[in-house]
Amino acid sequence: MASTSISSTLGAGSGVDFQALASQLVDAQFATKLKNLTNSNTKLTAQITGISQLKSGITAFSNSLTTLVKGGSLATQPTSSNTALLKTSALPGAKLNGFSASVEVRQLAAAQSAATGALPSKTAPIGTGMLTLTLGTATVADGAMTDFTAGSGSPINIAITATNNSLTGIAAAINARNAGVTASIVSDADGSRLVLKGSTGAAQAFTLNATENVGFEGLSALNVGVGATGTTIGSVAKDAIVAVDGVAVKRSTNSIKDLIDGVQLDLVGASVGTTVTLGNSSPAANITQSVTDFVDTYNQLLTVIKQETDSKTGTLSADPAAKALTRQLAQLTITRLVPGTSTDGPTTLADIGIATNRDGTLSVNATKLSAVLAKDPAAVEALFADGTGASGNGLAGALSAISANATNPKYGLGVSADNYSKAQDKIAEQQEKITEQEDKLRTRLSTQFAQTDARIAAYKATQDYMKQQVDAWNASKG
Structure with a gap:
């Protein structure tokens, strides 16, 4: 006989939809908890999104300014x-x-180059032995080296064996030594040539001398130096x-x-x-444009920060890292960007006409900026010097320090993001536990309702039997 589940038979005896009743009771018991968890999770998602916006905003702002400064367009x-x-x-x-x-x-300055005569194949064996590369100074006339004085460095020995004794293998062996001479192969209709080139400078001339293995001669055709006849000096090493x-x-x-x-x-x-x-x-025009761009970008970032930290509607209104970022940016116009300079020249953004408005945004006094640029261009330029990594080392450095503090994983926005993510993980765990509790309660209620329904069915059966008996008794009396 096929088995029948408890939930599918609930209400069969009583006529009551106990399955729906069990689900309604379970939902009613956990609805408030689930709603609160869902609301908390939604808020955390918004906070994580807000943190991500602030991190990407301040990082992009800092990186853009650093790139601009390093590009040199703001310096003489x-x-x-x-x-x-x-x-x-x-x-x-x-x-x-x-x-x-x-x-x-x-x-x-020029580098010495030398080329061998054409050989039929770049893969055919030439010979085995040892090639010795020596750097020094040389005298060259009509493509031939007439004199050579070795430098103070030690000669470089390059072993040529049966495994690397073709032009291709020899070129690879020379390049592997990184001795200041590079080898390549040039091929044309006449065959293949080994081409050697040194570094620039009169002291970077070179010779290449072969010590051949008896019975496997041939490497001497690659000799470069005084008396070498198989190679030609193409260019002379010069200072x-x-x-x-x-x-x-x-x-x-x-x-x-x-x-x-x-x-x-x-x-x-x-x-x-x-x-x-x-x-x-002079970079005056570039500085003027960059100041305007800086202020515009600052104000755009500030708008995002103010939206996220608004006391009534901001998802990060209570976030300490977001508040710290706001305070640090607010101090930027009065931060001393050039340490150790005289007090007569500009050392802050405020000194060159960048002012903080009542709402926290920045504005540029173009007249003041032009006047300071005309009076002390070097001092203004110093504010935009290439010095990143710490406040007091140029504007790029100050903004970089703010960005580094804000995104620091130990105490900045990174900590906030991590805390919010961990809180979401806990909510997910709680939701999972509630799901388990719901399943257990639903099963328990279903079992209890099944027992109740069975008793009701038994009562109804007894009632029907007694009614039949009464009806039969009444019929016999008639």
Whole structure:
């Protein structure tokens, strides 16, 4: 016989829908608790969303300003009168107001290059033994090295065995040593050549000498140096020669950072007798625009913060980290951004015309900003110097410190987000427990109602039997 569940038979004897009654009683007992938990969970979700908005807002604000400052557009930049010969850029921390110089590029730094004769295949074995690479200075004439003086560094030995004795293997073996000489293979209709190139600078010339294994000769065809006949010197190792304000100096590269304080010189071409004039360009226009952009972005972020922390409608009205962020931002205009400067020059945003309004928003006094830029451009520029990580190290540094404090996982918005998430986890646990309690109560009530329904059914059966007996007795008397 097929079994019948308790819940499906409830009410069969009494006619009462005990199943619906059990569900209604269970729902009524836990409805208030579930409603409160749902409301709390909804509030926590809104708080987590609010925290996420504040974190992303202050982080994006700080990162954007840092990127702008590091880009150099808010600092005085060096200029070159002839970028076809010489390009310039400012080094970190450079102070170039009033900077000027004259530079003559007499010679570019060059690297030695050498190429072997064409070989039929880049994968065919050449020979085995040892290749010795030596750096130093060289004299070259008509593609041949006529003299070489080894430098102070130790020669580099490169073992060539049966596993790497092709052009491809030899090039890989040379490159693996990272000795300042790179190897590549150039192929054309005539065959494949091993091409070697060193670093720039007269002291970076090189020789390559083979010590061959008897019976496996062939590596000497790759020799580079005095008397080598199988290779050709394509370019000669040279130092750059520049004259700064008439003083000639040599450097091993075409990118020079140690001749003029705060300026990197990138040599592009050489022209003896041509003087390149270096000067500087003011970032005043960029600073003015950036100040306006900063204020606009600050006010947009402040609007979001005020909405989230509103005492009546804000989801974060009682959040300590959100309140701390509000206080820190409010102090930004009066924070001393440049430590150690004289009190005569501007050291705060307020000093350059950025004012805090009664509602907490910022505004720019364009007239005051222009006047300060004209009077002390270097001091204004210092407020936007590249110095991130701590308050008192430029505006980017101050804002970065605020962002770091606000998002700190130990005491900032990160803690709030973590607390709200943990609270949601607890609510989920409580909801799960209530679901279990509901199931147990529903089962218990169903069992009790089934017993009641069975008793009622028994009473009805007895009643029907007695009625039948009475009816039968009355019929017999008639």
